[in-house]
Amino acid sequence: MSKRRKGSGNSFLGTLGALVILCVILTIASRNFLTYNNLMSILKQTTFTALTSIGMLLCLITAGIDLSVGANATFCACIVGMLVNGGMKNSFVLIIVALIAGAAIGLINGLLLTRLHLPHPFVSTLGMKNFLWGAGLLVTGSQMISGFPDGVTALGVATVAGVPVSFIVVVVIYIIMHVLLTRTALGRSIYCAGGNPEATRLSGINSANVLTFCYVVSGFMAALAGIVSIGRSGICNGANAIQPYDTDAIAACVIGGASFMGGKGTMLGTMLGALIIATLRNGFALLSIDSSVQNMVLGLVIIGAVLLDVVRETMAQKARRKEAAAQA
């Protein structure tokens, strides 16, 4: 009798393979792809999606979803913009306010689900997305705002030996979240609360708090993404709230092995997913592909990833049956 199932790393290797193949194709298609500067710019592009994907992944593991991550990031950037317009120049205060705002919005999403018992968070976070879109435009008077202090933009701008600091921060956060998910009681509770909240509650775990935690993390990371976006673009713009940021985050998670049924997904896979999305977008830009076509391809990538998830599941079940037979 074996201890562990073999080949559980297959889906990770598959995702890594997809990224490598994508890079090979782009290297052949464009002379400018495989240059240090371009690769660093991909990492820079990865940051935003990677951050919003963290919360998205936690929510997906609990069989939920957070469709407000993109709008939340934009809204938090707009809050900072509003304060800058109002004369606030202290970067530390600005960043703290943004992070608190993001986390608070996540908390509301969580409480709507766990305390007011709204059904699937699909609807409540979709409502939140629209609310934040409007709120972002309201606080900025529908104007683009620039002139942010250096302390705020630093996270999106600074580099170490050409490597964007924001990406280094993301890697650190991913390592922390990976350890949290795989090695701690809280992480195990997140996977279990997603699979069966009632059984988890009756096992003495406060499922409601575990779920709320996931949405708070999601809001917090979205705020961080918002700060990064200020640094990268130098502005904040409430209209960005309806950009397909949420879709990119979902795509990154699903490509990385998460499932809408909950209970699955890893930080490592999600990082690869975010890299694939950023590389695709970068490749489109290098090859001057129209943005409408970009959106179509990304849509197909999501559908393909979900399809892959279904196929993987079927194959895993078959393998399990064979394994059981071999034991018998």
Add this chain to the structure above:
Amino acid sequence: MSEYVVELRNATKTFPGVVALDEMQLAVKPGEIHGLIGENGAGKSTLIKVLTGVHQPDKGEIYVNGEKKIFRNPNDSAAAGIACVYQELNIESLLSITDNIFINKWIKGKSGLLDYKTMHKKAKEVMASLGQEVEPEKPAGTFGMGVQQMIEIAKAVLIDAKMIIMDEPTSSLGEGEVAQLMKTCRELRDRGIGIVFVSHKLEELFELCDRVTVIRDGKYIETRDIDGWTNDSLISAMVGRTLDNLFPKEFGAKGDAALKVEGLEEGGVLFDVNFEAYNGQILGFAGLVGAGRTETMRAIFGADPIDGGKIYVHGKEVQIKSPRDAIKSGIAFLTEDRKGQGLVLEQSIPNNLILANLQGFTKGLFLDEKLIEEKGWESIKGLQIKTPILDEITGQLSGGNQQKVVIGKWINTDADIYIFDEPTRGIDVGAKIEVYNVMNRLVKRGKCVIMVSSEMPEILGMSDRVIVMRGGRIMADVERDSKHFNQESLMKAAWGGTLDE
């Protein structure tokens, strides 16, 4: 014309590497109730799925009224007159009874639109013929399980089924509903329909069936007229060995009152519930379905809020506001609904085993993977959980083995008071005995065990003391050596009678 309405001959069905059916046979006469029994994993589900066209056998033939048939899909099987009422009903609870009955067989008027007037009338008629006076316009979900099951049977009647398979039809019904179902089965039999009745409950087979077939390990064992079977012969045919004692009761040493409940109240559900449970004993809770036994346990465990009452653990009053508090006080609660409330099916065995005691498996900030693996193997060996690997997904295990995982989860909490709510429901005889042995070991170690069960033989076989509940109240408290410790007296109390001294 054949003697049999449906006959399956030498059917073999293999899944990759697994022989689910091995030269299986089953022959059902028209106008008989044919019991089908076997342990979990014996091949009952596969057999049903072959007969209903869900699976195609690799080898073997199916004859309907002596005519050879090949079922490529469930429609072929239905067209041949075979219907099945699955354990998990296929009822759309928001749709009306009529819609449920006529799903996919809609009656259309001249205009091509659905003719609800005719459908309602027919639905009412067919439900009435099954002894159900209902308004077919009402959503199916507003009716109880008994009526919902009749809706499924009505579907079968409506397609003029020659044979109806009922897969554990009584497992989710109350006593009255079971009686009604049996009445309906007999009426259907008298109309010449063959019924295959799958059940784990031997008493039901003896009460209802004309003949019984036993299968084991995918193989056909034997078919006999019901008079040719006894309890013992059925069980030994089913498990392939004789079980000397279905209830291997062992006695522990009675200790102090581990749990004391005083004046427990829950609006409209529980009324002034008082009792004590002792270390080293199994306290049985008997009663009809809906007597408030599960509600009492949920209230003690903090799963539902209570309106009044005190709970003492080892003589000390405890405040239990959530399951978390209860676990901290040393109470473990094995819920009756294994899949809905006991397990996270998508997660691995170890993840489920540690769920109720994550802190106990944490070293510093992190989970102690080594300890988890060690304890995991300990549970698998100690409880005889049959699994190919430690990290198996719990949902892939059979019902009995899933139940053992839940038991393992609670044993890992190292509680002092173990509440088992219907611990052997839906698991096979062999697994039942293993569950009883777990309880025996617990009381021998001086733990307090409370067992809620609707199976009277189980209550009598395993309990040191029995409390009978009815309508949210305690009706009787009977010691094992009392003259009232018998089925008649306990049932009398469960139905509202009083026990004379």
